[in-house]
Amino acid sequence: xxxxxxxxxxxxxxxxxxxxxxxxxxxxxxxxxxxxxxxxxxxxxxxxxxxxxxxxxxxxxxxxxxxxxxxxxxxxxxxxxxxxxxxxxxxxxxxxxxxxxxxxxxxxxxxxxxxxxxxxxxxxxxxxxxxxxxxxxxxxxxxxxxxxxxxxxxxxxxxxxxxxxxxxxxxxxxxxxxxxxxxxxxxxxxxxxxxxxxxxxxxxxxxxxxxxxxxxxxxxxxxxxxxxxxxxxxxxxxxxxxxxxxxxxxxxxxxxxxxxxxxxxxxxxxxxxxxxxxxxxxxxxxxxxxxxxxxxxxxxxxxxxxxxxxxxxxxxxxxx
Amino acid sequence: xxxxxxxxxxxxxxxxxxxxxxxxxxxxxxxxxxxxxxxxxxxxxxxxxxxxxxxxxxxxxxxxxxxxxx
Numbered sequence: 001x002x003x004x005x006x007x008x009x010x011x012x013x014x015x016x017x018x019x020x021x022x023x024x025x026x027x028x029x030x031x032x033x034x035x036x037x038x039x040x041x042x043x044x045x046x047x048x049x050x051x052x053x054x055x056x057x058x059x060x061x062x063x064x065x066x067x068x069x070x071x072x073x074x075x076x077x078x079x080x081x082x083x084x085x086x087x088x089x090x091x092x093x094x095x096x097x098x099x100x101x102x103x104x105x106x107x108x109x110x111x112x113x114x115x116x117x118x119x120x121x122x123x124x125x126x127x128x129x130x131x132x133x134x135x136x137x138x139x140x141x142x143x144x145x146x147x148x149x150x151x152x153x154x155x156x157x158x159x160x161x162x163x164x165x166x167x168x169x170x171x172x173x174x175x176x177x178x179x180x181x182x183x184x185x186x187x188x189x190x191x192x193x194x195x196x197x198x199x200x201x202x203x204x205x206x207x208x209x210x211x212x213x214x215x216x217x218x219x220x221x222x223x224x225x226x227x228x229x230x231x232x233x234x235x236x237x238x239x240x241x242x243x244x245x246x247x248x249x250x251x252x253x254x255x256x257x258x259x260x261x262x263x264x265x266x267x268x269x270x271x272x273x274x275x276x277x278x279x280x281x282x283x284x285x286x287x288x289x290x291x292x293x294x295x296x297x298x299x300x301x302x303x304x305x306x307x308x309x310x311x312x313x314x315x316x317x318x319x320x
Numbered sequence: 321x322x323x324x325x326x327x328x329x330x331x332x333x334x335x336x337x338x339x340x341x342x343x344x345x346x347x348x349x350x351x352x353x354x355x356x357x358x359x360x361x362x363x364x365x366x367x368x369x370x371x372x373x374x375x376x377x378x379x380x381x382x383x384x385x386x387x388x389x390x
Binding site for chain 2: 009013014016017018019020022023027030031032039041059060061162163164167170171172173174176178182183184185186187188189190192193228229231232233263279281282283284285286288289290
């Protein structure tokens with residue numbers, strides 16, 4: 001008889017961040033599968049009878065009977081579009097949809113429910129939520145009107161940045177300065193995300209929230225506006241204490257978004273901490289690898305119910 | 321239709337020779353994680369700086385920002 005697992009890890013097999021969490025769970029505690037590239041030995045069966053669903057996942061070595069007391073660690077399964085064969089693309093999409101649907105039909109703890117992540121990714125709502133919870137948020141403009149952008153940049157004394165709202169269908173687009181001397185005609189026809197520049201930065205802060213716990217790393221560079229443009233080795237990463245009011249606000253903000261986990265970006269100056277964005281499925285592996293902060297252990301504790309943070313939710317804020 | 325301003329500001333991909341090399345590894349379904357040749361977990365056997373490069377916000381090829389939800 002196979003060991004009974006209570007945690008369902010949904011991740012691509014080459015997801016080393018998922019490996020970090022798996023390493024903290026204990027092998028018999030979880031099943032792991034990638035619906036985007038499902039092995040034939042992985043068995044997923046769900047049945048609706050007498051008004052209720054029952055579902056069982058067997059990854060070939062452990063079995064999870066989906067239900068109360070189970071938790072899902074939904075990372076990033078292989079995306080259908082990575083398959084060149086159209087049948088495999090269909091299969092990946094079908095499997096991911098089926099698995100997600102079966103899991104969402106049960107009252108489970110999610111870290112995080114991907115449908116809630118999708119609903120929480122919208123930056124305007126994130127900024128508003130952050131402000132409601134007392135975080136300082138830069139003055140922000142969304143516009144496809146070049147003159148509105150010009151007026152905004154002028155209002156901020158030529159100290160503004162432009163960001164990509166999404167990073168889909170393109171190579172990485174970092175945050176860059178936008179100036180009055182720039183040709184802004186390229187703003188016409190595309191809503192651009194413009195924000196006041198936060199100057200005199202002491203460091204960037206990556207704040208990772210796991211339930212009620214907060215782990216923060218200071219990221220220092222040689223003056224880079226966007227640390228994401230640099231390989232991790234080119235930045236200095238150190239754990240730092242999060243001011244209590246910032247930590248509390250971050251926890252409440254993430255909870256407000258319907259999430260258990262998120263990674264928030266801040267700029268820290270002598271004036272304090274300025275919120276930039278919330279990455280609802282943000283990466284944390286490099287922070288843990290370089291600073292030792294125990295994020296994966298915290299996630300594992302939440303998934304196994306080892307902390308008072310563990311919460312069960314029947315569904316998030318996304319529409320069914 | 322003119323090219324969006326922000327798309328003219330894409331970052332160059334990181335040079336190939338800056339991509340750190342992982343030790344030989346494979347996914348072990350029994351373990352539920354990637355392991356190296358002697359059976360140790362990859363994330364424990366590899367240099368933390370190497371693990372960091374593969375678990376950061378960018379794909380190694382610079383094609384996709386991994387902080388995206390998908």
